[in-house]
Amino acid sequence: MQIFPRSLNMLPAIVAVGGALLGGVVVGGLWYYGTPKHLQVGYAPRQPVPYSHRLHAGVMGMDCRYCHANVERSGEAMIPPTQTCMNCHSLVRTDSARLAPVRASWQSGNPIPWVRIHRLPDHAYFDHSVHVSAGVGCVSCHGRIDQMDVVRQDQSLSMSWCLDCHRNPGPNLRPRDQVTNMDWRPDPAQPVQPARSVQPPTNCSGCHR
Ligand code: HEC
Ligand code: HEC
Ligand code: HEC
Ligand code: HEC
Ligand code: HEC
Numbered sequence: 001m002q003i004f005p006r007s008l009n010m011l012p013a014i015v016a017v018g019g020a021l022l023g024g025v026v027v028g029g030l031w032y033y034g035t036p037k038h039l040q041v042g043y044a045p046r047q048p049v050p051y052s053h054r055l056h057a058g059v060m061g062m063d064c065r066y067c068h069a070n071v072e073r074s075g076e077a078m079i080p081p082t083q084t085c086m087n088c089h090s091l092v093r094t095d096s097a098r099l100a101p102v103r104a105s106w107q108s109g110n111p112i113p114w115v116r117i118h119r120l121p122d123h124a125y126f127d128h129s130v131h132v133s134a135g136v137g138c139v140s141c142h143g144r145i146d147q148m149d150v151v152r153q154d155q156s157l158s159m160s161w162c163l164d165c166h167r168n169p170g171p172n173l174r175p176r177d178q179v180t181n182m183d184w185r186p187d188p189a190q191p192v193q194p195a196r197s198v199q200p201p202t203n204c205s206g207c208h209r
Helices: 006-034 053-059 082-089 097-108 128-133 138-142 159-167
Strands: none
Touching: 082 097
């Protein structure tokens, strides 16, 4: 006597195939929706003002810290307020159409809606000041910003990328006063003396707190 109808013989196969399809859709969906655009190398969104790092940091040679003033002191590097731009642009190019949104922000008091490029997921902890004070240069993580008219993400910012350096930070360390110098190259004759003893975390709780 048959307890289950014959048609149920196919059930395990249907479940297996259906499960595989569903699994594929779920993984694909997580991958598609779960990977934020801003964690992709090359992500370079259009900004509300055509501000150029190549002009200001490259040609004019402004130090990164003039605008990203918090980078040595706190976790966040900070995007400069409109006031920082107006230090010069209340005198320079005052009738430029490209600067109209800057003047509008200055008059209204509303910040310029810059589009964020680099952002880690909330479950990963990152602090700029620790890295900069250990002697890791901006260029190691952001590339040649001083040559970019539009900022684009240069490195993957993935977990394995963080760990590659944490396991062997030595080649990425430079003298403390060269952290913003995009042209600095190590001199084989003069090995870098680390600013302090440096031990980046490789245990999970170091970055997932
Ligand atoms: C005159 C001010 C100024 C200077 C100098 C400056 N920046 Fe910026 N930076 C900005 C502004 C404004 C933005 C936001 C708009 C954009 O992304 O272009 C920005 C964005 C960035 C971003 C992307 C932030 C994000 O959204 O993820 C990085 C990285 C960066 N700057 C690094 C640097 C480095 C490195 C230097 C020095 C070589 C530097 N900046 C010099 C004003 C400045
Ligand atoms: C230290 C002075 C200084 C600061 C601070 C500064 N700029 Fe400039 N900026 C200049 C100069 C000088 C030029 C013009 C260069 C030239 O004549 O080609 C310029 C050009 C520009 C232009 C191109 C204007 C045009 O008509 O082509 C834009 C856009 C601009 N800056 C945006 C900004 C923004 C946004 C900030 C703030 C994050 C800022 N600047 C901060 C000095 C400065
Ligand atoms: C060890 C790698 C590393 C170094 C060195 C580094 N950054 Fe970053 N930067 C990042 C990461 C990762 C983010 C995204 C942080 C987040 O989402 O919490 C970021 C974000 C930023 C942002 C966006 C705003 C913010 O504060 O998060 C700016 C601006 C910036 N960096 C500028 C700089 C400048 C200027 C320097 C050099 C003085 C520098 N960075 C050095 C990895 C680095
Ligand atoms: C180019 C090298 C380099 C890269 C890339 C890098 N780090 Fe680090 N990290 C260091 C160094 C050097 C230190 C300093 C260790 C010390 O002070 O002993 C450090 C320290 C840290 C610390 C411990 C300090 C603290 O704030 O508690 C954390 C957390 C950290 N890094 C997170 C990250 C994350 C997350 C990423 C990737 C998004 C990353 N790092 C990418 C070199 C790097
Ligand atoms: C040096 C910093 C660092 C250390 C150490 C670290 N992680 Fe991560 N981890 C990250 C960063 C940054 C991300 C986000 C990267 C991304 O979204 O691409 C991440 C993402 C993850 C994710 C989410 C993966 C995803 O696709 O979103 C998991 C799970 C994870 N880490 C587990 C671990 C475990 C387990 C350990 C210990 C064996 C560990 N991490 C150690 C930095 C670190």
